[in-house]
Amino acid sequence: MPFSATPPEGLVTLSANARTVLEKRYLVKDKSGKPVEKPEDMFWRVATTVAEADRRYGASDGAVQAIAEEFYFLMTQRRFEPNSPTLMNAGRPLGQLSACFVLPVDDALSNGQSGIYDTLRSMALIHQSGGGTGFSFSRLRSRGSMVRSTTGVASGPVSFMQLYDASTDAVKQGGTRRGANMGILRVDHPDVMEFIACKEDLTKITNFNISVGITTKFMDAVKADANYDLVDPVSKKVTGELRAREVWDKMILGAWRTGEPGVFFIDEANRYNPVPHLGDYEATNPCGEQPLLAYDVCNLGSVNVGHYVSNGVVDWEAMRRDIALSTHFLDNIIDVNKYPLPEIDALSKRIRRIGLGVMGFADMLVRLGIPYDSAEGVEMGRKVMEFLDVEGKKESERLARERGAFPEWAQSIWGPDETCARDANGQRIRPMQLLRNCNVTTVAPTGTISIIAGCSSGLEPLFAVAFMRNQAGVMMPDVNEDFVAIAKAEGWYSDELMERIAKTGSVQHAEVPAKWQSVFNTANNISPEYHIRMQAAYQLHCDSAISKTTNFGFAATVDDVRAIYEMAYEMKCKGVTVYRDGSRDNQVLSTGATQ
Ligand code: UDP
Known part of the structure; x- marks a missing residue:
């Protein structure tokens, strides 16, 4: 039975910025370059294509339609987004869905x-x-x-x-x-x-x-x-x-x-x-978060963790359900994907690698009133990643029981004691767990999908509270809505203050209460040590690696950079990427302070 032709009715919460990005880059267009679908149609195209995989494992027409609707609202309510190629290509002739x-x-x-x-x-x-x-x-x-x-x-x-x-x-x-x-x-x-x-x-x-x-x-x-x-x-x-x-x-x-x-x-x-x-x-892969074998592939997706905070409380139950749904979504992609090479197709089905990560982590901290560069902030990072990892694997295990473990499971690091891969000392590397996917978690940069979801990117701190963003050649203004809401509620908002913040790239201004100066501290003002601490905290519970840029001020010295590289190694990070403000001409994001 075909899916309903039009997207289901219900709450869709896409921002104007998200619609602009989708229109410019992701919607299907006619020969004259005019979009022939709306963002809602695009998400329905993706949801129905990905839900199709359930049918192969015995789901009824009704069940497939129901899971398509769940996927649709998962994306349009900005709780989760898959990597860009899935949005661009699902349900279209190319059909290649991995990043x-x-x-x-x-x-x-x-x-x-x-x-x-x-x-x-x-x-x-x-x-x-x-x-x-x-x-x-x-x-x-x-x-x-x-x-x-x-x-x-x-x-x-x-x-x-x-x-x-x-x-x-x-x-x-x-x-x-x-x-x-x-x-x-x-x-x-x-x-x-x-x-x-x-x-x-x-x-x-x-x-x-x-x-x-x-x-x-x-x-x-x-x-x-x-x-x-x-x-x-x-x-x-x-x-x-x-x-x-x-x-x-x-x-x-x-x-x-x-x-x-x-x-x-x-x-x-x-x-x-x-x-x-x-x-x-x-x-x-290009941004470093995903080590891969030869002919290996990974499809990524990210849960918008800031979404689950309201009135200063995290709704862990809702997040748990969405992590399961997102894991199910990513596993389905492996079956409906059209891979560009037969070697890739074959390996992807033997190991079924997926990479579920986060975005909106800085928003989450802001909504909880926790500064990113604090022990509490780092502990929250560890906790969120552990939750994602444990819950993602529970769903991967459930899928394994229903659909079978990935074919290479027995010899993998997750396999039974007699057959599993071990380290040089003969010790298990990971505890035994039946899994559908050899790799479940990875933290991607979420460069575009965080704009679609209207949230902070990956596990990065806020880049700025007010800034201009160069997105596909279009400069788009971006103000942090949480900040504006707090400033208005507490009575210290002014347009002039927002302009000053955009110009200086900092919230360190007299009328901003001290508490909010630290909660809204931005990437360039956070010490490099805290960037690495956060990366290492996430790494503790992540199967793959973490996309993270450690920001330095323009005045940082070579010795400062060396100290961070050595700290990252000692803390068992899998890589380091640093960026000294102003050291390149074409920054994707810019605050007034550096341009
Ligand atoms: N990537 C790419 N080209 C780009 C941006 C990203 O090929 O212009 C790939 C790359 O492998 C990167 C991965 O997509 O590591 C994820 O990047 P990101 O999360 O920023 O992608 P998004 O899904 O947000 O577009």
């Missing part, structure tokens, strides 16, 4: 599957469908080493990354967003110094974020001020050595100057690889 992919790059120009030019082609297909791609270039032989077939010399990982970058420019992502890439090189690759410096010129390799894959061995050498070995990836022979501190300092200087390279703590990520028998993590 993140990792492709292998083998040390061959072409080997019919994953040589440099084979993967270049795969990358183009994924970008065309709106997905972002991550690559490790660590398998490529270093620049200057011999190429036997031609007796020439190899041009090395950086030159091939430039090739991928140029191709990304040529294929605009699904016509809606620019292709995004992550390039990773291991710190023991002979070309690591060239890699670290390759984005010093900000006009180069602009479609890539880059991160260095940092090993425990390397960090031990930094601590001991020792040298470490560089290893040729093809011959596996040691080709030289470098002083670890020199390399570490060079990365930190780069991060201080431009925010790049980031670091990916590759051994820490691999410790929690749920399916190590299928391969190691070598790379992450």
